[in-house]
Amino acid sequence: MNTPAATACVSAEHSAQALAPGENKNPVRTRLQRLFSPRHIAVFGGASASEAVRQCRALGFAGNIWPVHPTRKTVEGLTCFPDVAALPEAPDASFVAVPAAATVEVVRALAARGAGGAICYASGFAEVGGEGIALQKALVVAAGDMALVGPNCYGMLNYLDGVALWPDQHGGQRVPRGVAIVTQSGNIGLNLTMQRRGLPLAYLITVGNKAGDSMESIVQALLSDARVSAIGLHIEGLDDVAAFSTVALQALAQGVPLVALKAGSSALGAQTAMSHTSSLAGPDALYDALFARCGVARVREPGEMLETLKFLHVHGALPGRRIISASCSGGEASLMADLAQARGLDMPTLPPAAYQRMHAVLGDKVTVANPLDYHTYIWGDRPALGECFAGLMDCRFDAHILVLDYPRLDRCSADSWGAAVDAFTDAAAQAGPGTAATVVASLPEDLPEEIAHTLLARGVAPMQGLADCIAAIGHAADIGAARARLGRTTPLASLVRQSSTGQVRTLDEAAGKAALAAFGLPIPHGKLVAAGEVLACANALGFPVVLKAVSEQLAHKTEAGGVALNLRDAAALAAALARMAHLSERFLVETMAQDVVLELIVGVQRDAQFGLTLTLGAGGVLVELLQDAATLLFPVARHEVLAALQSLRVWPLLTGFRGKPAGDVDALLNAVLAVVDYAQANAENLRELDVNPVLVLPQGRGVLAVDALIRLQNP
DSSP states (O other), rough: OOOHHHHHHHHHHHHHHSSSSSSSSSSSSOOOHHHHOOOOOEESSSHHHHHHHHHHHTTOSSSEEEEEEEEEEETTTTOOOGGGGGSSSSSEEEEEOOOOHHHHHHHHHHHHHOEEEEEOOOOOOOOGGGGHHHHHHHHHHHHHHHHHEEOOOOOOOEEETTTTEEEOOOSSOOSSSSSEESOOHHHHHHHHHTTTTTTEEEEHHHHHOOSSSSHHHHHHHHHHHHTTTEEEEEEEEOOOOOHHHHHHHHHHHTTOEEEEEEEESOOOOOOOOOSSSHHOOOOHHHHHHHHHHHEEEEESSSSHHHHHHHHHHHHOOOOOOEEEEESSSSSHHHHHHHHHHTOOOOOOOOOHHHHHHHHHHHHHOOOOSEEOOSSSSSTTTTHHHHHHHHHHHHHHSSSEEEOOOOOOTTSSSTTHHHHHHHHHHHHHHHOTTTOOEEEESGGGGOOOHHHHHHHHHHHHHESHHHHHHHHHHHHHHHHHHHHHHGGGGOOOOOOOOSSSSSOOEEHHHHHHHHHTTTTOOOOEEEEEEEGHHHHHHHHHHSSSSEEEEEOTTOHHHEEETTTTEEOSHHHHHHHHHTTTTOOOEEEEEEEEOOOOOEEEEEEEEEEETTEEEEEEEEEGGHHHHHHHHEEEEOOHHHHHHHHHHHHHSHHHHHHGGGGGGOHHHHHHHHHHHHHHHHHHHHHHHHEEEEEEEEOOTTSSSSSEEEOOEEEEEEO
16 A cells, blocks of 8 residues: 555655656756656556556556546456546546547546546547547547657556556566657567567657657657657558658667657558659658668667667667678578578678687588587587687677577577587677677577576576677668768658649740759750741750650650650651651750660659658659669768768669770769759749659769659649
């Protein structure tokens, strides 16, 4: 039973926690901090509220718990209060597990009382449509400035302070430090608490409909708790990507890595658009661009998420991509090499001193290399293993890995495995900080949970599954690279809203190219003329020329037969004009570009969530077939454009592939930024834009944008 003295003691303890180093220095805690790390809790409802009381007790919550029920006298042996007004004081946290309509009234009363926040368990809100949408709006109004998580969410677990605003059993336990996970799915959250991988969970927060506090505001609150080492996010969708980018960059600067499991990539609706860009940069590619820009590790399934969080919990971001692995099997060594190469990790040759140290203990029968197969000659020999692994740490690479699968403890003996673990962990400890020592089992089940806990206590990452381990190390290196460029990375711009009712018009090619040329985009010499002026225009320009039919209705002229290239004389020009006379009464005659190094597409599209986005890729008529593209989010900087180009498979063609001339990269960068400038200047009414192809000419000769499609939406 909670006594007044105990209550005072608990309040003082939690106030001290709120002012701990690395947390909020303001003596008045934020509303989400009150909700997530409360001094006292109110629970509303029947069976679910009772379960929350039991789970708080099981976790050892030390504060007051106040059940609220209009008719019951007690809940789990605690005296019930009939309503919010009867509570001893405004609760820091409330678990509201009453029907939907009643939830609104409870939340209104809590807000009026000055409560910290409420977690709303009930369903029947916006997720069901119809009247549920109006009910959810009423809930948000009722909450006012009070913190609100949900509705239609499973609750919150705080394993640091023993708080379980949760209507069910769970698999976690108290920890002094660990990772936080925020998920839109209650069941996925429940499943993640049941993991047996040794991952220390600090918080598990389900957000349901996200009617009140957004995912990004929850992340910001978690960043104020110095006990949180990394944050995992299960995301079905973001409501404000600009706000998310701001908090993600804050997390990156603070050294608290974010890991995102984004769902829904295979169920994306097709966009109705005329441009090639829309086929290259669907909404899932935009999430990839967002996460890459902000240093958020994107994972594809829960196992990869947990392993990545575990590695980041122990070692954080890595400064580089150099790794070394050791195993007593050539098969494991080969698998590590294959996986590392596929993930873009480097396994360098051994430094001479490290080579000599390992060779001295392993002898001539072992090929000392990276990856290292140290065979079984020294298995169980603690001093020899220690010297071998000390040589491994002498490499001073960015991560040092021991592949070690335990036998089944229910059927086999693992006595001799301890020598390898002890030798490896001791070598890592002697090497000092920054060693990033890791033990990985090739199969997840081959590293027992108790061994994982032992390794964690010794500062070694216990990884389960080779592929997930390599993926986690790759993510850690990517985050490290993002931190290195943090000073040049800006948050996304707030979304420029566009009317959905204005008429959309397509500029013809000549008008589109002229508009872009005004912003500095190079276009070929040419002229828009009537059919009777085509020959005279070509003679003035000089053969060879290009002839194009021009009309606002010709979005894809090549497919319609409206383009003729490399016309070398008047006869060829006349024949081409005759073939396309039915398409238009106006024709564009231009000089034919020579010695083209590469064709690229530069496109801008508008997304309802992300606003304007820039896509760069292999261009020409094979855009959709090649699907070699990179997408950037606005605002766009020059170094980001260069990095995007370097990520393309066709990039080697721009650098002089197999003795061919190198392309004019500086001119290409200027051209892309000219398109960006046009898009920003017309942000309110630009719907989509394609410049395809941009012809990259040899170094010093520039680029030419030979086709352009622009669609504008009038207010």
